[in-house]
Amino acid sequence: MTEASRGGRAEGHRGAFGEFGGEAGGFIDRAFREKIVLVGVAVPAQATTAVEESLGELARLVETAGADPVHSVLQRRDRIDPATYVGRGKALEVRDIAEQYDADTVVFDDELSPAQQYNLEGILGRTAIDRTTVILDIFAQNASSTEGKVQVELAQLRYRLPRLRGSGYRLSQQAGGIGARGPGETQLEVDRRRLLRRISTLEARLRGIRRHRGVQARRRRRSAQSTVAIVGYTNAGKSSLLNALCGAEAHVEDRLFATLDALTRRLDLPGGETVLLVDTVGFVRKLPHEFVEAFMSTLEVAGDADLLMHVVDASAADCEGQVQAVREVLEVIGAAKVPELLVFNKLDATDGAEHLLAAHPGSVAVSAVSGAGLEHLTAVIGDRLRAAAATAEFVVPFSRGEVMAGLHRSSQVLSETATGDGMRYRVRIDDASAARFADFRCPAAGNAAGADGGDC
Numbered sequence: 001m002t003e004a005s006r007g008g009r010a011e012g013h014r015g016a017f018g019e020f021g022g023e024a025g026g027f028i029d030r031a032f033r034e035k036i037v038l039v040g041v042a043v044p045a046q047a048t049t050a051v052e053e054s055l056g057e058l059a060r061l062v063e064t065a066g067a068d069p070v071h072s073v074l075q076r077r078d079r080i081d082p083a084t085y086v087g088r089g090k091a092l093e094v095r096d097i098a099e100q101y102d103a104d105t106v107v108f109d110d111e112l113s114p115a116q117q118y119n120l121e122g123i124l125g126r127t128a129i130d131r132t133t134v135i136l137d138i139f140a141q142n143a144s145s146t147e148g149k150v151q152v153e154l155a156q157l158r159y160r161l162p163r164l165r166g167s168g169y170r171l172s173q174q175a176g177g178i179g180a181r182g183p184g185e186t187q188l189e190v191d192r193r194r195l196l197r198r199i200s201t202l203e204a205r206l207r208g209i210r211r212h213r214g215v216q217a218r219r220r221r222r223s224a225q226s227t228v229a230i231v232g233y234t235n236a237g238k239s240s241l242l243n244a245l246c247g248a249e250a251h252v253e254d255r256l257f258a259t260l261d262a263l264t265r266r267l268d269l270p271g272g273e274t275v276l277l278v279d280t281v282g283f284v285r286k287l288p289h290e291f292v293e294a295f296m297s298t299l300e301v302a303g304d305a306d307l308l309m310h311v312v313d314a315s316a317a318d319c320e321g322q323v324q325a326v327r328e329v330l331e332v333i334g335a336a337k338v339p340e341l342l343v344f345n346k347l348d349a350t351d352g353a354e355h356l357l358a359a360h361p362g363s364v365a366v367s368a369v370s371g372a373g374l375e376h377l378t379a380v381i382g383d384r385l386r387a388a389a390a391t392a393e394f395v396v397p398f399s400r401g402e403v404m405a406g407l408h409r410s411s412q413v414l415s416e417t418a419t420g421d422g423m424r425y426r427v428r429i430d431d432a433s434a435a436r437f438a439d440f441r442c443p444a445a446g447n448a449a450g451a452d453g454g455d456c
């Protein structure tokens with residue numbers, strides 16, 4: 001990212017509080033580029049590398065938000081300090097570091113409780129914010145549709161509500177900074193009731209938008225077109241893939257959370273049928289629950305889809321960790337029941353994706369940039385969707401949790417019943433996926449043999 005492009009982005013910043021209390025601006029004041037110190041804690045259960053990666057990602061988030069990370073601090077502790085997140089001694093050390101680097105803000109890698117934030121600001125003598133605030137701020141900058149803006153503002157206000165009093169009134173006159181209020185703002189004295197009123201106004205507006213969307217969805221169902229939702233970690237190349245497959249012009253940028261709104265395009269499959277492809281917002285580790293709640297209507301497209309195209313950046317160092325993080329969010333938004341097709345993207349930027357393909361049977365590798373693998377991908381999408389009409393039965397021993405999980409991911413489970421031999425599944429599944437579970441398959445769906453719980 002160049003300084004110029006950053007600058008352009010900064011000018012384009014649209015705070016999410018424009019209408020709130022009449023003050024303009026969001027969490028971040030971009031009058032200047034702030035210097036930021038990052039702090040993470042590794043508890044014994046976590047590998048240091050995972051925490052380091054998380055801190056690296058936090059640095060990227062801070063950059064995307066429009067500030068400069070200047071130093072990272074990683075503390076090993078038995079547990080998170082309930083009062084100050086890091087120990088008090090460490091907090092004082094961080095204060096010295098922040099002074100040394102002339103940093104105005106310290107960003108913590110986990111969500112801070114209102115009390116922790118308050119205490120830390122007291123010790124540090126500067127603004128203390130967390131990963132959630134940074135993510136919400138990026139969303140605020142990137143939201144462009146009415147719905148997106150409403151959802152982001154709602155998420156920010158809900159996050160802010162319990163912190164109204166505690167987030168350091170001593171600092172309320174301090175100018176600028178991520179998470180700080182703008183010069184002259186006295187947000188912390190803002191009437192709580194006004195904030196609650198604003199929240200309910202936004203909720204009502206969102207309900208209106210959703211009603212409208214409900215009508216559209218019904219129309220679409222009547223047209224009986226299958227929907228494929230593109231999901232995945234932020235920056236994996238979801239929008240690029242939509243563009244490459246459909247000749248669409250979705251916004252693509254080497255920036256986290258470039259897409260916030262669902263964009264739908266038609267895709268013609270080799271078999272002659274047409275499906276709808278929906279681009280969605282990207283996910284990230286530790287996605288704020290305020291965000292998930294506020295974006296539920298956008299995220300619902302994933303749960304309603306016939307197939308999830310889970311795009312993974314094959315060139316990312318921790319691409320397995322990203323797959324896991326995405327699956328966790330899919331679980332939360334009720335989309336884990338939809339069959340998933342793993343698509344490893346950015347093949348051109350890797351030494352090959354054989355190990356990934358081998359580790360994830362049924363997955364495909366593509367490059368949205370070079371076009372490699374795209375033909376195969378559309379064929380596989382067609383197969384997976386056509387197979388959605390065919391059903392099959394499987395019995396999986398209770399000891400084979402990984403097989404159960406795999407079956408859930410590769411198929412649409414119509415029913416599951418516990419039997420003497422294990423879990424009996426009736427599913428919609430395509431032939432290629434069914435072949436992977438051949439050892440557990442019953443001879444024919446609906447066949448009476450074995451239906452009493454015996455071997456099938």
Ligand SMILES: Nc1nc2c(ncn2[C@@H]2O[C@H](COP(=O)(O)OP(=O)(O)OP(=O)(O)O)[C@@H](O)[C@H]2O)c(=O)[nH]1
Nearest residue numbers: 234235236237238239240253257258259282368369
């Ligand atoms: N080398 C390479 N880069 C790619 C490929 N696909 C996408 N990119 C790049 O990855 C970056 C992110 O692409 P997007 O399509 O915006 O990713 P996204 O998943 O939609 O990201 P968000 O909407 O921000 O969550 C851009 O800089 C793209 O040019 C690919 O196949 N190869």
Ligand SMILES: [Mg+2]
Nearest residue numbers: 238239258259
């Ligand atoms: Mg995108």
